[in-house]
Amino acid sequence: MPSRFELANAIRALSMDAVQKAKSGHPGAPMGMADIAEVLWNDFMSHNPANPHWANRDRFVMSNGHGSMLVYSLLHLTGYELSLEDLQHFRQLHSKTPGHPEFGYTPGVETTTGPLGQGFANAVGMALAERTLAAQFNRDGHHIVDHHTYCFVGDGCLMEGVSHEVASLAGTQGLGKLITFYDDNGISIDGEVEGWFTDDTAKRFESYGWHVVPNVDGHKPEEIKAAVELAKSHDDRPSLIICKTIIGFGAPNKQGKEECHGAALGDDEVAAARVQLDWPHAPFHVPEDIYKGWDATQAGEAREAEWNARFQRYAEAFPAEAREFTRRIKGELPRDLTSEALIEQAQEQGESVASRKASLGVLNELGPQLPELLGGSADLAPSNLTFWKGAKAISQTEPGGNYLHYGVREFGMAAIINGVALHGGFVPYGATFLIFSEYMRNALRMAALMGQRAIHVFTHDSIGLGEDGPTHQPIEQLTTLRSTPNLSTWRPADAVETAAAWHAGLKRHSGPSALVLSRQGLPHQARDKHQLSNIQRGGYILKDCEGTPELILIATGSEVGLAMDAAAQLGEQGRAVRVVSMPSTDVFDAQDAAYRQKVLPLEVGARIAIEAGHRDFWFKYVGLEGRIIGMDSFGESAPAGELFKEFGFTVENLVSEAEQLLEDAAE
Numbered sequence: 001m002p003s004r005f006e007l008a009n010a011i012r013a014l015s016m017d018a019v020q021k022a023k024s025g026h027p028g029a030p031m032g033m034a035d036i037a038e039v040l041w042n043d044f045m046s047h048n049p050a051n052p053h054w055a056n057r058d059r060f061v062m063s064n065g066h067g068s069m070l071v072y073s074l075l076h077l078t079g080y081e082l083s084l085e086d087l088q089h090f091r092q093l094h095s096k097t098p099g100h101p102e103f104g105y106t107p108g109v110e111t112t113t114g115p116l117g118q119g120f121a122n123a124v125g126m127a128l129a130e131r132t133l134a135a136q137f138n139r140d141g142h143h144i145v146d147h148h149t150y151c152f153v154g155d156g157c158l159m160e161g162v163s164h165e166v167a168s169l170a171g172t173q174g175l176g177k178l179i180t181f182y183d184d185n186g187i188s189i190d191g192e193v194e195g196w197f198t199d200d201t202a203k204r205f206e207s208y209g210w211h212v213v214p215n216v217d218g219h220k221p222e223e224i225k226a227a228v229e230l231a232k233s234h235d236d237r238p239s240l241i242i243c244k245t246i247i248g249f250g251a252p253n254k255q256g257k258e259e260c261h262g263a264a265l266g267d268d269e270v271a272a273a274r275v276q277l278d279w280p281h282a283p284f285h286v287p288e289d290i291y292k293g294w295d296a297t298q299a300g301e302a303r304e305a306e307w308n309a310r311f312q313r314y315a316e317a318f319p320a321e322a323r324e325f326t327r328r329i330k331g332e333l334p335r336d337l338t339s340e341a342l343i344e345q346a347q348e349q350g351e352s353v354a355s356r357k358a359s360l361g362v363l364n365e366l367g368p369q370l371p372e373l374l375g376g377s378a379d380l381a382p383s384n385l386t387f388w389k390g391a392k393a394i395s396q397t398e399p400g401g402n403y404l405h406y407g408v409r410e411f412g413m414a415a416i417i418n419g420v421a422l423h424g425g426f427v428p429y430g431a432t433f434l435i436f437s438e439y440m441r442n443a444l445r446m447a448a449l450m451g452q453r454a455i456h457v458f459t460h461d462s463i464g465l466g467e468d469g470p471t472h473q474p475i476e477q478l479t480t481l482r483s484t485p486n487l488s489t490w491r492p493a494d495a496v497e498t499a500a501a502w503h504a505g506l507k508r509h510s511g512p513s514a515l516v517l518s519r520q521g522l523p524h525q526a527r528d529k530h531q532l533s534n535i536q537r538g539g540y541i542l543k544d545c546e547g548t549p550e551l552i553l554i555a556t557g558s559e560v561g562l563a564m565d566a567a568a569q570l571g572e573q574g575r576a577v578r579v580v581s582m583p584s585t586d587v588f589d590a591q592d593a594a595y596r597q598k599v600l601p602l603e604v605g606a607r608i609a610i611e612a613g614h615r616d617f618w619f620k621y622v623g624l625e626g627r628i629i630g631m632d633s634f635g636e637s638a639p640a641g642e643l644f645k646e647f648g649f650t651v652e653n654l655v656s657e658a659e660q661l662l663e664d665a666a667e
Helices: 004-022 028-043 065-078 084-088 118-137 155-159 161-173 201-208 221-233 267-276 288-294 297-317 319-330 341-349 355-369 410-423 434-450 477-482 495-507 529-535 559-572 585-589 593-599 615-622 640-646 651-666
Strands: 059-062 149-154 178-184 211-217 239-244 373-377 403-405 427-433 455-459 488-490 513-516 540-543 551-555 577-581 607-614 627-631
Touching: 004 028, 004 065, 004 084, 004 267, 004 288, 028 065, 028 149, 028 178, 028 221, 028 288, 059 065, 059 118, 065 084, 065 149, 065 288, 118 149, 118 161, 118 178, 118 319, 118 410, 118 434, 149 155, 155 161, 155 178, 161 201, 161 410, 178 221, 201 211, 201 239, 211 221, 221 239, 297 319, 341 355, 341 495, 341 529, 355 373, 355 455, 355 495, 373 410, 410 427, 410 434, 427 434, 434 455, 434 477, 434 513, 455 495, 477 488, 477 513, 477 607, 477 615, 488 495, 488 585, 495 513, 495 529, 529 540, 540 559, 551 559, 551 615, 551 651, 559 577, 559 607, 559 651, 585 593, 607 615, 607 651, 615 627, 627 651
Parallel strands: 059 149, 149 178, 178 239, 211 239, 373 403, 373 427, 427 455, 455 513, 488 513, 551 577, 551 607, 607 627
Antiparallel strands: 540 577
């Protein structure tokens, strides 16, 4: 039987060989953390390489994702569908081994990591999801949800602000099945971190309410194993195991130095490392006895089989709960969900209301139908209106709730939501003001990159929030959201479109959605059944004229009512005007060309877009000859009505712009 050192050296060798072949990458972290990984994966990890999606598997997250070859080596050695050839194509186009771990590319990779600290936040979300799901489904004598989340972090992860946000919340929540290993090697790209990172990390995490195991030699398996066992015994709070390691361990001339952090070691140093590690094998060659020492397929199948038998007993005792658990893990919505019916219901009610309040109405209707909803707000629940009448706050004493008070932690909230979505069993949503989407930006991008279903509620969507002034008035944020690939953004004009936006977000399985909602009241718009059905196409004709229009007004959100009033006045002047409501530009752009031509015919060049956001986005719809009534400056502090008048969002200004445009077109 190979020694632990030999097993760990397989990780080191594969990592340095792959990085060397690619001529780029980060060999230092995999070589430094190999001993920790060997103990964790061979002594503690409960997983099945034959089924990376087994519901009760332990989750493993490498937050310092630049060390991706550690993950790929582990997956290959333990028996996942990741071949030596895949490792040899490290960092190459369309390979299963991209430069940073990417969810969906590689079997066994639980989340996309690379932006430091976010993997740690994802792990907090996974641990939260595990505990909440366990509280909702486990019964006495029947524990079908019972697994750990293990996370590797480096110095960079702990420097990032998001780590403070999520570590604080994890401690407050007492997430006892979250165990994090800190790779305390003292090195980052710029060199020794003592010049810019002198935190007492142990005291920091103790102050968060974590259990801390300090001063573990990250190259002594017996110390690592004892630390994990100690951490698992403290199941009332998360644990941080601080492992002192040597970056690039085994590379005699570069270990312990920044030179091995983010660059290939070089052929000579790789050869020297082979001698140092007593690894005489050719590149990418792993002896059979080493493979046998790592192989987790048989043990994994046995673990899953035992769980399957446990779940069968659970299903016999609690058949309804078992069916519900299976549905939720598959990500399927209830068959009798009435989200689409709410669109027609809102039309019949005809209520003029702020879209944030209409959103609360939708949640009050759908919440009882969707036990998988796991909501939250970044300390703005009374303003975002996301705490619906059946919401129950999650806490250490009430772990089975359905709503998390994230506190003022917007970035942490979004990244935790990603972890909840990745874990499975929930449809998470979170809320804040639209302006604070800036804090969440990278986590929103990661959700879109991973194609995770999450719903982000952004209220106070424009200068219409009024007196709080330009610090809180979003201008460019809508453009940022809309330009993010695979993020679907909705800015509804009234309660009807708000219901449609929620329906679309819930039905969307391949990426996140952003619901951009107003603080101020919005007038109800009349629609026929044909118009109702077309809302879900992202853009549609809300008001039309006889024959071909000579002018098209395109608007979203609160400005749709303005466009309708202006169109009525222009109509009295004999002008043929069409109003297009476009709550979701990305959904509209995805429609077939015939539909888009029907709504926005190319032959009608006289177009005006109206939106209380940055104007430049709208050139794609109005062209260079059209007009845009929008913002190209920051707002001001004043009542909303005065601000709309100040910045030209009035019927009088819109009619004037339309008349001038039509005159110019006639010349």
